[in-house]
Amino acid sequence: MESLPNPPVPQKIGADSNGSAANSNRLFDLRSSLSSVKLPVRNGAEVKLRLGKKMGSEARLCPKIEYGDGGYVLEDVPHLTDYLPDLPTYPNPLQDNTAYSVVKQYFVNLDDTVAQKIVVHKNSPRETHFRRAGPRQKVYFESDEVHACIVTCGGLCPGLNTVIREIVCGLSDMYGVTKILGIEGGYRGFYARNTISLTTKSVNDIHKRGGTILGTSRGGHDTIKIVDSIQDRGINQVYIIGGDGTQKGASAIFEEIQRRGLKVAIAGIPKTIDNDIAVIDKSFGFDTAVEEAQRAINAAHVEADSVENGIGVVKLMGRYSGFIAMYATLASRDVDCCLIPESPFYLEGKGGLLEFIEKRLKENGHMVIVVAEGAGQDLLVKSMQSMDHEDASGNKLLLDVGLWLSQKIKDHFSSNKKKMSINLKYIDPTYMIRAVPSNASDNVYCTLLAHSAIHGAMAGYTGFTIGPVNGRHAYIPFCRVTETCKKVVITDRMWARLLSSTNQPSFLSHEHIEDANKEDEPSTESLPNDHDVRISDGSI
Ligand SMILES: Nc1ncnc2c1ncn2[C@@H]1O[C@H](COP(=O)(O)OP(=O)(O)OP(=O)(O)O)[C@@H](O)[C@H]1O
Numbered sequence: 106m107e108s109l110p111n112p113p114v115p116q117k118i119g120a121d122s123n124g125s126a127a128n129s130n131r132l133f134d135l136r137s138s139l140s141s142v143k144l145p146v147r148n149g150a151e152v153k154l155r156l157g158k159k160m161g162s163e164a165r166l167c168p169k170i171e172y173g174d175g176g177y178v179l180e181d182v183p184h185l186t187d188y189l190p191d192l193p194t195y196p197n198p199l200q201d202n203t204a205y206s207v208v209k210q211y212f213v214n215l216d217d218t219v220a221q222k223i224v225v226h227k228n229s230p231r232e233t234h235f236r237r238a239g240p241r242q243k244v245y246f247e248s249d250e251v252h253a254c255i256v257t258c259g260g261l262c263p264g265l266n267t268v269i270r271e272i273v274c275g276l277s278d279m280y281g282v283t284k285i286l287g288i289e290g291g292y293r294g295f296y297a298r299n300t301i302s303l304t305t306k307s308v309n310d311i312h313k314r315g316g317t318i319l320g321t322s323r324g325g326h327d328t329i330k331i332v333d334s335i336q337d338r339g340i341n342q343v344y345i346i347g348g349d350g351t352q353k354g355a356s357a358i359f360e361e362i363q364r365r366g367l368k369v370a371i372a373g374i375p376k377t378i379d380n381d382i383a384v385i386d387k388s389f390g391f392d393t394a395v396e397e398a399q400r401a402i403n404a405a406h407v408e409a410d411s412v413e414n415g416i417g418v419v420k421l422m423g424r425y426s427g428f429i430a431m432y433a434t435l436a437s438r439d440v441d442c443c444l445i446p447e448s449p450f451y452l453e454g455k456g457g458l459l460e461f462i463e464k465r466l467k468e469n470g471h472m473v474i475v476v477a478e479g480a481g482q483d484l485l486v487k488s489m490q491s492m493d494h495e496d497a498s499g500n501k502l503l504l505d506v507g508l509w510l511s512q513k514i515k516d517h518f519s520s521n522k523k524k525m526s527i528n529l530k531y532i533d534p535t536y537m538i539r540a541v542p543s544n545a546s547d548n549v550y551c552t553l554l555a556h557s558a559i560h561g562a563m564a565g566y567t568g569f570t571i572g573p574v575n576g577r578h579a580y581i582p583f584c585r586v587t588e589t590c591k592k593v594v595i596t597d598r599m600w601a602r603l604l605s606s607t608n609q610p611s612f613l614s615h616e617h618i619e620d621a622n623k624e625d626e627p628s629t630e631s632l633p634n635d636h637d638v639r640i641s642d643g644s645i
């Protein structure tokens with residue numbers, strides 16, 4: 106084993122209250138200015154810990170990095186044995202399970218990893234990989250030892266109940282676990298609310314309902330109180346379902362659990378209707394939301410088409426990312442213009458939105474506009490008094506772009522200069538779209554997420570988020586899904602497809618395009634460092 110590096114050395118976090126190094130020397134609180142720290146050799150490969158991007162004033166624990174041949178990089182997730190090296194293992198009970206034992210190679214090979222980038226050139230380095238999700242031959246928990254809990258945090262999303270159901274049923278059916286607690290009302294439920302016992306019977310039908318049977322909340326993340334509660338209740342597997350904020354909270358819980366040297370696996374299941382979680386292909390509930398949005402767009406189209414100069418405006422969710430609006434528009438084919446946060450637009454003058462509306466009305470007699478809630482916020486702030494309010498989790502509260510835009514359009518066409526009579530209907534289905542139960546494909550997806558999370562926790566992995574990367578489920582370090590937010594890349598082909606389907610102006614000047622291209626570079630060339638990985642919209 107290599108010795109630890111000399112100063113500047115990151116502060117060790119494995120020390121217990123007496124200052125002794127209770128934990129392994131592999132894990133550090135990365136508050137140093139080093140970009141990476143060489144660590145002891147593991148599986149014959151050099152292991153490195155690297156600094157995450159700063160989030161506020163906090164530095165986050167970063168992945169264990171392993172390097173292999175041909176530029177291969179594994180961004181590994183923590184394992185309980187990183188700080189509890191002598192944990193015993195047990196044979197995976199799945200090998201005696203009649204349903205699974207027939208599957209050839211059911212267990213995942215320990216060395217299997219999933220490539221983050223699959224479009225490569227002949228001489229491209231292999232680059233970033235994540236540990237493949239799935240059941241392992243050896244587990245680190247005996248079935249009757251497991252005491253699991255599930256919590257849901259942040260906004261609602263179709264499929265929450267399905268994930269809860271499948272964690273309960275998966276733990277029970279696959280691993281014979283019976284002690285499963287539901288934490289009510291989000292993070293604060295750990296210390297301020299009741300818990301409910303979850304059984305396969307009590308969750309049997311819940312996937313048919315929208316929302317979350319556990320309740321949810323924003324704010325109220327008190328790491329110490331939460332970990333005290335986990336410790337006091339003897340919980341040893343924590344399944345945390347939520348968006349970017351929730352995963353940051355899960356990361357803080359993981360760090361504290363590790364600091365206390367507890368045998369507790371922390372598994373994150375990414376949730377966000379906005380589909381803005383980095384690295385993973387898609388978040389659950391997104392397909393359902395896009396499907397549900399069709400009903401609102403259809404209504405807007407019917408209304409607009411039935412009157413002279415009819416305009417239907419539909420506002421959809423998407424705080425920082427316009428995925429719902431983009432996919433709902435592409436799916437519908439009735440939309441004339443889609444406005445998203447990533448693509449700035451302007452109203453007045455040549456090439457502006459109002460000019461386009463007039464043109465489209467003259468051509469077709471009606472039009473439909475889909476606007477994501479985070480679009481045009483810069484314009485709103487200029488023309489309205491900015492409120493600068495935040496929700497309990499610290500997310501900025503947005504001004505209502507749908508109402509604002511509708512009013513601007515009405516004002517424009519009723520002005521003395523224009524005097525064109527229009528008939529505008531504004532539809533705001535935002536909460537209807539996320540309060541519905543998940544559709545069939547999301548249900549299957551939720552099941553896979555739940556199973557992957559369970560297999561990971563049983564196998565002793567911790568501090569991970571689960572999700573599909575290029576179609577294969579992988580264990581992803583928390584910092585990789587929290588350091589950046591996935592956005593629509595407006596210079597990618599998917600946005601070009603949208604522009605060509607709606608025939609709307611791009612509202613982009615030549616300089617905008619140049620800037621966007623610069624930001625997105627390089628696309629398929631080798632990436633300069635792991636934090637600059639370009640977040641794509643899955644274009645083909
Ligand atoms: N940086 C952070 N550290 C610890 N906890 C956090 C952090 N950010 C958010 N949280 C906690 O995570 C929970 C959910 O956060 P938030 O309300 O931002 O929703 P989210 O998980 O991002 O989901 P979504 O935005 O998709 O609705 C809250 O209880 C909040 O206190």
Ligand SMILES: O=P(O)(O)OC[C@H]1O[C@](O)(CO)[C@@H](O)[C@@H]1O
Pocket residue numbers: 259260261348377378379422423424478496539
């Ligand atoms: O009204 P709430 O519950 O705070 O949620 C609204 C936000 O939640 C999201 O749906 C993300 O979960 C955003 O699109 C939206 O801005």
Ligand SMILES: [Mg+2]
Pocket residue numbers: 259348349350
């Ligand atoms: Mg969020």
